[in-house]
Each structure stands twice: as structure tokens, then as C-alpha cells.
Amino acid sequence: MKKITKEDIEKVDPSKKDLGKNWIKVGMSTCGVAAGADEVYAALIDEAKKRNIEIDIRKCGCQGACSVEPLVEVNVEGLPKVLYGRVTKDVAVTILERHVRNKKLLHDYIFEIN
Amino acid sequence: MEKKIIYIRDTDSAQKERINDYFTLFSNELRDANLLEQVQLVKVADIGLYEKGVAVKIIPENIVYSGIKTTDVKEIVEETIRGGKIIKDLLCGKKSKQLRAVLKNCGYIDPESLEDYIAAGGYKALVKVLTEMKPEAVVEELKKSGLRGRGGAGYPTWMKWNFARGMNSPEKYVICNGDEGDPGAYMDRSVLEGDPHSVLEGMIIAGYTIGSTKGYFYIRAEYPLAVERVQKAIDQATSAGLLGNNILGSNFNFELEIRLGAGAFVCGEETSLIASIEGKRGTPHPRPPYPSVKGLWGKPTIINNVETLANIPLLIAGGGTKFASVGTEKSKGTKVFALTGKVKNSGLVEVPMGITLREIVYDIGGGIINNRDIKAIQTGGPSGGVIPQEFLDTPVDYENLGKLGSIMGSGGMIAIDDTDCLVDLAKFYLEFCVDESCGKCAPCRLGGYQLLQILKKISGGNGELEDLNRLKKISYAMQKASLCGLGQSASNPVFSTIRYFEEEYKRHIVDKKCPAGKCKALISFKVISEKCKKCGLCMKNCPANAITGSREAGYIVDSQKCIKCGVCFDVCKFKAVMKE
Numbered sequence: 001m002k003k004i005t006k007e008d009i010e011k012v013d014p015s016k017k018d019l020g021k022n023w024i025k026v027g028m029s030t031c032g033v034a035a036g037a038d039e040v041y042a043a044l045i046d047e048a049k050k051r052n053i054e055i056d057i058r059k060c061g062c063q064g065a066c067s068v069e070p071l072v073e074v075n076v077e078g079l080p081k082v083l084y085g086r087v088t089k090d091v092a093v094t095i096l097e098r099h100v101r102n103k104k105l106l107h108d109y110i111f112e113i114n
Numbered sequence: 115m116e117k118k119i120i121y122i123r124d125t126d127s128a129q130k131e132r133i134n135d136y137f138t139l140f141s142n143e144l145r146d147a148n149l150l151e152q153v154q155l156v157k158v159a160d161i162g163l164y165e166k167g168v169a170v171k172i173i174p175e176n177i178v179y180s181g182i183k184t185t186d187v188k189e190i191v192e193e194t195i196r197g198g199k200i201i202k203d204l205l206c207g208k209k210s211k212q213l214r215a216v217l218k219n220c221g222y223i224d225p226e227s228l229e230d231y232i233a234a235g236g237y238k239a240l241v242k243v244l245t246e247m248k249p250e251a252v253v254e255e256l257k258k259s260g261l262r263g264r265g266g267a268g269y270p271t272w273m274k275w276n277f278a279r280g281m282n283s284p285e286k287y288v289i290c291n292g293d294e295g296d297p298g299a300y301m302d303r304s305v306l307e308g309d310p311h312s313v314l315e316g317m318i319i320a321g322y323t324i325g326s327t328k329g330y331f332y333i334r335a336e337y338p339l340a341v342e343r344v345q346k347a348i349d350q351a352t353s354a355g356l357l358g359n360n361i362l363g364s365n366f367n368f369e370l371e372i373r374l375g376a377g378a379f380v381c382g383e384e385t386s387l388i389a390s391i392e393g394k395r396g397t398p399h400p401r402p403p404y405p406s407v408k409g410l411w412g413k414p415t416i417i418n419n420v421e422t423l424a425n426i427p428l429l430i431a432g433g434g435t436k437f438a439s440v441g442t443e444k445s446k447g448t449k450v451f452a453l454t455g456k457v458k459n460s461g462l463v464e465v466p467m468g469i470t471l472r473e474i475v476y477d478i479g480g481g482i483i484n485n486r487d488i489k490a491i492q493t494g495g496p497s498g499g500v501i502p503q504e505f506l507d508t509p510v511d512y513e514n515l516g517k518l519g520s521i522m523g524s525g526g527m528i529a530i531d532d533t534d535c536l537v538d539l540a541k542f543y544l545e546f547c548v549d550e551s552c553g554k555c556a557p558c559r560l561g562g563y564q565l566l567q568i569l570k571k572i573s574g575g576n577g578e579l580e581d582l583n584r585l586k587k588i589s590y591a592m593q594k595a596s597l598c599g600l601g602q603s604a605s606n607p608v609f610s611t612i613r614y615f616e617e618e619y620k621r622h623i624v625d626k627k628c629p630a631g632k633c634k635a636l637i638s639f640k641v642i643s644e645k646c647k648k649c650g651l652c653m654k655n656c657p658a659n660a661i662t663g664s665r666e667a668g669y670i671v672d673s674q675k676c677i678k679c680g681v682c683f684d685v686c687k688f689k690a691v692m693k694e
Contacts (some may be wrong), residue, residue, distance in 0.1 A: 003355040004232070006241050006362050014235030027221055029307040030339050031300075061308020063221030064462035068159070071221070080119060080173045085159060105119065110158035112121065112171065113459075 022055045022100070027071040029062035035069035036088070043089040044072075044096065053096050065113050076100055085111040118195060119154045121171040123161040125180065127458075127485060133157065136168050139184060143191040153195060163206065164458070164480045179204035211477050213440065213466045215448045216424045220308030225343050228350040231311040237356060239430035243319050244364045247430075249279055252323040258434030260446035261426075265291060265382075265419030266497065266523045267599070268445070268512040274416050277406035278324040281414035286326035288317050289391070289410065289417040292333035292340070293375040293382040296495025297546060299526035301450040302420035304462055306333065306340035309424065310347035314370065316423030318357070319430060321368040324416060329368065332387055334375040345372055379550035383598045384417045386552070397554045398598035419524065421450055441467035445511035455492070455528035456483050465510070472506040475529055486531040490614070494523025496543040497603035499610025500536065519610040521603070535632035536611040536618050541569040547604035558601025561592040565608055573633040577623035585612060631693045634678040638694060639671045641682075645690035652682035652691055 026032070026041045044057050055076075063071055068085030074095060075081045082105060084095060091109060098104050122140065124133040137157060144150050163169050167181035170190065177200060179190065186204060193199045223230040231237070243252060256272035263269045278286060290313060294302040306313060317329045331348075333341050348370050351357045359367045373391050380386045381396040388410050390396040409415025425447060429437045438446045445467040451474065454460045458480035465474060471491055475481065482488050490500040499520035501508070508514050512522050530539065544566045553559045565588050568581050589605035596602045612619060621627050628636040641652065641661075646668050653661040653669055660676040663669035671682070671691075683691045 004228075004237075004362075005355075006245065009232055009237045009241050009362075012232055012235060012238070014233070025221075029220075029304055030337070031304075033339070058224055059226065060222060061220040061225045062304045062462065064217065064304075064464075065459065066461040067459055073221075078117070105154055105156045107157040108159055110121065110156060111160040112158060112162040113160065 020056055021075070021077040023075050024055055024057045024095070024100075025060045025073040026057070027062050027069060027073075028059040031062050031066040032069045032071065037070035039089055040070050040072065040087050040092045043092045047093050047096055048100075051096060051101075053100055055096075055100055063113070065111060068111055071111075074099055076103060079103055079105065083111050083113065084109045117152055117154075119156060119173040120195070121156055121158045121161055121173070122168070123158050123163075123170075124168050125161065125163045125166045126168075127165070132168070136182070136184070136187070139187045140170075140191070143187050144195075147191050147196060149191070149195060160459070160480075162210070164476065166206065169206065178206045180206040211469060211473050212464055213448050214464050215428055215440075216305060216312075216421055216450055217308070217462065217464045218428075219312060220304055223309065225308050225310055226346055228311065228347070228354060231309070235431070236311055236427070237315055239427040240315050240318055240356070241362060243322055243430060244362055244366060249323045249325065252319065252430070253279060255430060255434040259429050259437035260434075260441070260444075261422070261429060261437065262445065262512065263419055264421035264425070264449065264524070266494070266521060268522060271418065271422055274406050274418070275320065275323055277404070278326075278414045278416045281407060283414050285328075285411070285413045286324050287410045287413060287415040288320045288324065288326050288329035289387065289415060290317055290329070290331045290420060290423055291382065291384070291387060291417050292331060292337070292420050293387060294334065294337075294420070294524060295379040295382050295550075296497075296524055296526045297543075298454045298528055299452045299495055299524050301452055301462060301525045303337050303340050305420050305424050305450075306337065307343055310340075310344045311351070312424045312427055313344075313420055314347055314351055314357075316418075316426035317370065318361070318368050319426050320416060320418065320423065322366050324414070326416075327367050327369065329370045330391055330410070331370060331372045332375055332381075332391060333372060335377060341372060341374065348372070378552070379546075380552045380598070380600050383600055385598065387417065388415065397552045398600075400597060421525070442509060442511045444513055449510070449522070449525060451525045451527045453479050453527050453529070456486070456488075456531040456534070457481070457529040458483055467511045468509045470507050470509055471501065474510070474527065475506070479529065482529060482531050486533070488529060489532050489534065490530045490536070492520075492528040492530060492539065492607075493526065494521035494606070495526045496546050497521060497599065497606055498523045498526070499606045500530065500539070500614060501610075502614040519606070519613055521606070533630050533632075535573075535628050535630035536615045537569060537573050537622055537628070538630075538632045540607045540611045541566065541573060543607040544569060544604070547600065551600065551604070555595075555597040555601060557592045557595040558597070558604060561588045561596075562601070562604050564588055565592075565605060569608070572619065572622050573628070573635065575622075575626050575633075575635040577619075579620070579623055581623065582612060582616070582619060627694070631680075637678060638673055639676060639678070639680075639682055640692045640694070641669050641671060642690050642692050643668050645688055647688050647690065649687075651685050651687070655681050655685045657681065 072084045072087045169180040385398045386396040405415045548562045592605045
């Protein structure tokens with residue numbers, strides 16, 4: 001890996017951090033994995049490829065709502081950032097088809113944590 | 115009109131079908147107003163409010179209405195959705211009670227990517243420290259911030275660092291204590307798995323401040339994913355030049371290594387942890403000398419908890435004064451709690467110090483499962499105590515919890531309802547401590563065992579009133595005479611349950627009854643013949659064949675054969691099985 005310099009770090013402005021417009025993040029800490037997050041992650045990657053849906057699928061840590069893991073956060077242009085809980089393989093496919101492709105949010109899986 | 119989304123949720127847990135009525139109502143109104151194209155109506159699983167009636171959130175304006183009646187729906191659609199006006203009477207002004215500081219990256223960045231951490235503002239604190247701050251200045255900043263150790267005791271972090279910094283020794287060490295062992299606590303695991311670089315950054319800054327060139331991550335072996343991610347983070351940081359020689363062009367050198375804890379609870383205690391890293395048996399030794407004077411390999415060492423170290427980068431980047439602006443007079447900053455037990459939304463919460471227990475349990479946790487009554491909150495794991503419900507409005511900080519006979523501890527928080535027996539709870543924690551006692555000092559080794567025997571005797575129905583005094587006496591002796599924190603605090607659960615729930619102990623001892631129905635020896639099951647519909651479900655499900663009878667004659671429980679598993683009580687649809 002390339003050596004990082006002071007300037008590399010100083011020039012970053014975290015407030016301008018841009019993950020891009022379309023992405024999915026799967027919580028992959030122990031609590032998530034225990035609830036089946038790695039299956040969900042694999043399903044998302046496979047199915048997105050199969051269905052020709054272009055979206056950036058990433059891993060992240062735990063957001064804290066451990067009782068409703070696996071958590072999947074979805075950001076699609078034109079829709080608010082949404083956190084889905086208790087996501088299964090089937091729900092993952094629905095997220096891809098309904099949310100990402102057709103821009104419709106799923107019923108009964110959205111969690112607004114405060 | 116801009117496209118809108120309406121989240122809808124019934125926050126009253128008692129009503130199951132009502133939400134569908136409201137959904138239809140809203141759809142009809144939207145159709146009548148010809149807005150179906152512009153508005154998405156979505157049923158959500160949680161809207162962040164509890165027991166506040168039907169609630170909606172309108173996006174993108176983020177307007178939240180609660181306590182909506184069927185008659186309000188038309189007005190909401192007309193006024194707010196079409197007209198863009200806010201209906202003040204329905205507005206719910208509640209703000210989020212959580213404050214994410216340590217956890218700000220957890221769940222947002224990829225923990226296996228150094229680039230992600232840097233893009234989120236990571237390692238800025240390290241650059242600041244290396245370019246413009248002398249070690250004294252770092253200590254000064256810590257002092258201003260009022261940061262105290264998050265591992266349990268709440269010792270001021272700046273003092274620990276300052277002692278070690280002042281020692282004249284060519285070799286010094288930094289240790290990160292990731293041996294999180296309290297039952298029900300997993301804050302450190304989450305930080306190590308979700309944001310390992312923040313802990314790394316804290317350790318490098320600690321190394322620079324005290325003049326150390328070597329640090330150890332002590333992580334329990336039961337956290338394989340945390341170990342994997344921390345190792346990855348160390349490798350990335352090393353190859354990027356953030357660890358090793360001449361870090362970021364300065365003349366500061368620092369390296370890190372992981373050591374695994376082999377499953378002993380006592381190794382979370384600092385002197386045992388040091389012994390364990392040195393390859394010795396993990397047993398404590400008396401302090402002083404404190405590790406900051408004579409620690410690992412006899413050299414000055416600072417040991418900080420994962421969460422303490424994860425606080426360092428944001429403290430340095432934002433400045434000590436800003437850090438101190440959150441919290442109470444003596445406890446600054448935020449604290450992460452693992453909220454578990456009988457609470458609806460269990461999970462990790464991060465709150466500013468000074469928030470009340472009630473806010474944590476009801477506003478963030480969503481209240482108690484099945485809307486039962488809360489009886490108490492247990493904080494601090496096996497070293498902590500219980501806080502009864504009359505003190506739920508106490509602001510959470512180190513001093514207040516101490517006054518109530520509990521501790522902040524590492525951050526476990528267990529909600530207890532009226533189906534939990536406190537004698538049983540004390541017994542559970544005692545069993546844990548007896549298992550985990552290293553056996554080096556007598557008060558802990560013998561005292562713990564004796565306490566457990568007395569508790570077993572009480573829950574077995576053989577208790578006598580004198581036992582309460584015996585429990586108190588032994589507890590006191592353990593607190594005063596044990597060698598390390600484990601023994602000194604092992605009796606806390608007993609002490610505090612007796613302090614607040616002596617009546618419950620007496621019910622066990624005098625009446626031979628367990629009010630919560632937990633202590634098996636003290637309960638019995640009976641079929642109430644007036645309520646019994648003679649369906650036979652209890653008999654069919656009894657694993658011990660202790661229920662006899664027929665569909666004509668009814669059923670009876672044979673108390674001799676009954677193993678008190680409670681299956682009959684659970685399966686009876688008519689509440690005809692009595693537990694007492």
C-alpha cells in the first residue's frame with residue numbers, strides 16, 4: 001500500500017464525504033453475522049449481478065439495533081436513506097427489485113432508530 | 115409538487131389491526147386528493163416513538179405527527195401534504211436522545227478499509243498531535259476534557275497518562291484492554307469490529323504522549339471477528355506508514371501487537387492482564403505499585419479500555435473544552451451502553467452522561483416487553499448492582515450510580531421486570547464470579563462460594579432469617595479484604611438486592627414463596643377446575659407425565675412428579691393453570 005502523508009489526511013473534509021448516490025450497506029459485525037448478514041450480503045451481490053442491477057454493495061459495522069439484525073441500509077437517488085431490519089435473503093431480493101429498481105420502499109421492514 | 119414519502123406506524127403495541135385501517139384511510143384520502151402519483155405511503159416497523167398512538171413521518175420535510183385520530187387524516191393530507199403547512203396540534207417535538215460520538219463511524223464506514231476511516235476524518239487527531247502538540251499539551255487537553263476511564267472505575271484518564279509520562283524509563287507500554295467479559299455487555303466488541311482504526315489512533319496518540327514505542331491489544335479470544343479486523347487494521351496502518359518508524363514523517367516510532375485472552379474473566383483486571391501478556395498465570399497482585407509506575411515487564415504502562423481509547427481521537431480533534439461541554443459536572447462526554455434484558459429494543463445505545471435511566475429504557479429502548487412493569491435495572495454486570503424503579507429518574511453518571519450502590523461498569527444495562535426474581539439474579543451473578551474467581555485470595559475464593567451456598571439454600575426453600583445477616587457480613591468482608599476488583603465487587607449484586615429488595619428475600623425465607631415464580635423449589639402448578647375447558651393440552655405437553663385426568667373428569671397436576679418446567683402454564687389458552 002502507498003505510504004500516507006500528513007497532507008493526504010489534512011486535505012480530507014469529512015463533511016463533504018460522498019459515498020456516491022446509489023449504495024447498499026450491510027451490517028457485518030458479530031451480531032449481524034449471527035443473524036445471517038453474510039447470507040444477505042452474498043445474496044445481494046449474486047442477485048444484483050443476475051438481475052443486472054448496478055449498485056455499490058458494501059460491508060459496515062453494527063449500527064446498534066441488534067434486536068432487528070441483519071440491518072441493511074439503502075441509499076438510492078431520489079429516495080431518503082432507509083434502514084431495513086430483519087432482512088432475509090428473500091427480503092434482500094425484494095429490496096433490489098422494488099426499492100433499487102422500481103424506487104418503491106418496502107412495507108414493514110423500515111426501522112427509524114433514534 | 116415534489117415527491118413525498120409518508121411513513122406510518124402504530125406506536126401503541128396493544129393495537130394490532132388498527133394500522134391497516136389507517137393505511138386504508140390515508141390511501142383513500144390521497145386518492146381523493148389525486149396525490150397517489152406523488153406520494154408513497156409506507157408502513158414502517160419502527161418510527162422511533164413508543165406508546166404515542168398512530169404516528170406518521172413526512173419526508174423530505176421530516177415532520178412527525180403523533181396521536182393521530184381518524185378524523186385528522188383528511189386534514190393532514192390537505193394541509194401538510196398538499197398545502198405544505200404544519201399542523202401544530204399534532205406535531206411531535208421529540209428529539210433523538212442518543213448522541214453518537216464513539217459510535218459515529220460504527221455502521222457507517224467499512225471497518226476493513228483504511229480509506230473509509232480517513233475519508234470520515236480519521237487520523238486527523240494524530241496529525242494534529244504529531245505536528246503541533248507536545249505530550250504535555252495532550253495531557254492538558256485530556257485534563258480539560260474531564261475524560262474518565264470507560265472500563266468501570268472511572269479513573270481520570272489524564273492522571274493515568276500523566277503518571278506514565280513523568281516516569282523516567284526508556285521502555286514504556288500502552289495496553290488496550292479489550293477483555294470484555296461482563297455477561298450481556300458487548301460495547302467494546304462493537305467498536306473493535308465496527309471502527310478498529312479509531313482505537314488504533316487512540317493508542318498511537320497514547321504512545322506519543324507517554325513516550326512509548328510499543329503497544330498491545332489485549333482482546334479476548336471469544337471475539338474472533340474483532341481480532342481479525344484489528345489485525346487487518348494494524349497491517350493496513352503499518353503499510354501506510356501510520357505505524358512503524360517515523361510515523362507521518364515525524365521522529366516518533368510506534369508498533370502494535372495483538373495478544374489473545376484465553377477466556378478468564380479476571381484477566382480484564384489490569385494486574386492480571388499484565389501477568390497474562392507476560393506469559394504468566396492470569397492472577398492479580400496488590401496495587402500499588404500501579405501499572406503506570408511499574409507495569410508490563412516492570413516498566414511504566416498505561417492500560418485503557420477500548421471505549422476510552424476510541425474517545426481520544428474525537429477529543430483531540432475537537433478539543434477538550436468541546437468534549438467537556440457534554441455530560442454532567444464530574445462525568446463528561448458520552449457513554450455506550452448495551453441495553454438488554456426485558457426491553458423491547460435491545461441493542462447498543464450511546465447517550466450523553468446525565469440522561470436518566472427512564473429515558474434510556476422508555477424513549478430509546480421502547481419500554482418493557484409486553485408492557486409489563488419494570489422492577490429494576492441492573493448496571494455494571496457481575497460487579498454492579500440493581501437500581502429499583504423508584505430511582506429511574508436518576509441522571510446516569512459515575513457518582514450517582516455509585517451512590518445507589520451500583521456502578522457504571524463497562525456499560526451493561528439489563529432491564530428487569532416483575533417476572534424476574536432478584537434472589538435468582540444475585541445467584542446467577544454469584545455463580546459467574548465463583549466460576550471466574552482465580553482462587554488466589556481467600557475472601558473471594560471462600561466468600562463467594564459461601565454466598566452462593568446461602569443463596570441456593572434460600573431459593574431452595576431452606577432459608578432462615580439469620581441468612582440475611584450472614585450474606586451481609588460475608589459481602590462486607592469480601593469488599594474490604596479481596597485482592598482485586600473482581601472479589602471486591604463480586605458481592606455487589608447480593609448487597610444491592612438485599613438493600614432494595616429485602617422483602618423479596620423475606621418472602622422466600624419466611625413464606626417460602628417466590629413472587630416472580632422463578633425459584634423452582636418454591637413454586638407449584640395447579641389446574642383451576644372452574645377455568646379449565648378440559649382440552650387436555652397441558653397433559654399432552656407435560657414432559658414428565660405429571661398431569662393425569664381425562665376430557666370428562668378434568669386434569670390434575672401430581673406435584674411429586676412435576677419437574678416445574680412451566681410448559682403447562684405456557685400452553686394453557688384459558689389461563690387455567692396456576693403458578694404460585
